[in-house]
Amino acid sequence: MTQSTFARWRGCGAIELTKRQEMILQIVKDEGPITGEQIAEKLNLTRATLRPDLAILTMAGFLDARPRVGYFYVGKTANQLFVEHVRKLKVKDYKSRPVVVTEELSVYDAICTMFLEDVGTLFVVKDGGRLAGVVSRKDLLKIALGKQDLQAIPVSVVMTRMPNIITCSQEDALYEAASKLMRNQVDALPVVRPMEDGEGLEVVGRITKTTITKAFVELGQESVL
Numbered sequence: 001m002t003q004s005t006f007a008r009w010r011g012c013g014a015i016e017l018t019k020r021q022e023m024i025l026q027i028v029k030d031e032g033p034i035t036g037e038q039i040a041e042k043l044n045l046t047r048a049t050l051r052p053d054l055a056i057l058t059m060a061g062f063l064d065a066r067p068r069v070g071y072f073y074v075g076k077t078a079n080q081l082f083v084e085h086v087r088k089l090k091v092k093d094y095k096s097r098p099v100v101v102t103e104e105l106s107v108y109d110a111i112c113t114m115f116l117e118d119v120g121t122l123f124v125v126k127d128g129g130r131l132a133g134v135v136s137r138k139d140l141l142k143i144a145l146g147k148q149d150l151q152a153i154p155v156s157v158v159m160t161r162m163p164n165i166i167t168c169s170q171e172d173a174l175y176e177a178a179s180k181l182m183r184n185q186v187d188a189l190p191v192v193r194p195m196e197d198g199e200g201l202e203v204v205g206r207i208t209k210t211t212i213t214k215a216f217v218e219l220g221q222e223s224v225l
Contacts, residue, residue: 021053025062025073032072039071086219091177092170094215095191095205100125101155103132108150111140121188123203124159130200131167131190133159162200167192168207178212 017025020043027039036054040047054071057063061084065071099117101110103124110122114137124133139158144150168177168189177189191205 017056018053021057024050024053024057028063028071029073033066033070034072035070087173087175089174089215090170091168091172091174091191091205091207094174094211095170095207096211098123098190098203098206100129100203101135102126103154103156103159105155106151107140107143107153107155107158110135110155111144111150114140119188119208121186121206121208122155123190123206124155125203127200129202130195131162131165131192131203132156133161134165134188134190135159136187165190167201169193170204174207174212174215177207181207181209181212 023043024039027042028034031038036047036050039054040050043050054063054065058065058071062074063071064074099113099119099121100123101113103126105113114120114122120137122135123131124135126132133156135155135158139160143153143158166180166184166186166189168180168191170191170193180189181187188206188208190201190203191207192201193204194200195202
C-alpha cells in the first residue's frame with residue numbers, strides 16, 4: 001500500500017498525496033520537529049498555501065503537531081496505520097439483523113426458518129428478546145440424521161444454552177468479534193446488550209464470518225477507488 005493510496009483510504013476524499021505533500025513529508029522526516037513557516041520557506045511558498053496540505057497529512061496520520069514545537073513525522077508505516085484503523089472498526093457499524101426463534105419452535109420449523117432466511121445460525125429468545133440459546137446448522141443436522149419426529153422436538157432440546165454462548169456488544173471492536181469467531185470456531189455471534197430489568201441479555205444483532213469478509217472487501221475497495 002503506497003502512502004498516496006493510504007491517504008485516500010483514510011478518508012481524505014478522493015485525493016491522493018501530491019508531489020508537494022510527499023515533499024512536505026520528506027522535509028518533516030529529515031528535519032522535524034519543524035514549524036509550518038519553516039516548511040513553507042523551504043518550499044518557497046506561503047504558510048497559508050501549505051495549510052490544506054498539512055491538514056491532510058495530519059488527518060491521514062503521517063504527521064502530528066504540537067504547539068510551539070511544530071510538525072513531526074509520526075514514524076508509522078502505512079501498514080501500521082491500516083492496522084490501527086481496522087482495530088477502530090466497531091461491531092455496531094457492521095452488525096446485521098438477528099434471526100430469532102422461540103424455545104418452543106420445532107426443529108423442523110427451525111430448519112425451514114434457517115433455509116428461508118439463508119442463515120447458518122438462529123438465536124433462541126424468550127421474554128421479549130432475552131437470549132436463551134443458539135442453534136447452529138450443525139446442531140440441526142445432527143438431530144435430523146436420526147429417526148426422530150422433527151416436528152415434535154423443540155429447539156430448546158438441541159440449542160447451546162446460556163451461559164455457554166459467546167457474545168459481543170455493539171461497542172466491541174470488529175477485530176475482537178472476528179477473533180472470538182476464530183478462537184471459538186463458531187459461525188456467528190449474537191450482538192447483545194443488557195435487558196432493561198438487568199436480568200439477561202437482549203439480542204440486537206449478529207456478527208458472522210460473512211460480516212468479517214464483507215468488511216475486509218469494503219476496506220480493499222476503498223483503498224483502490
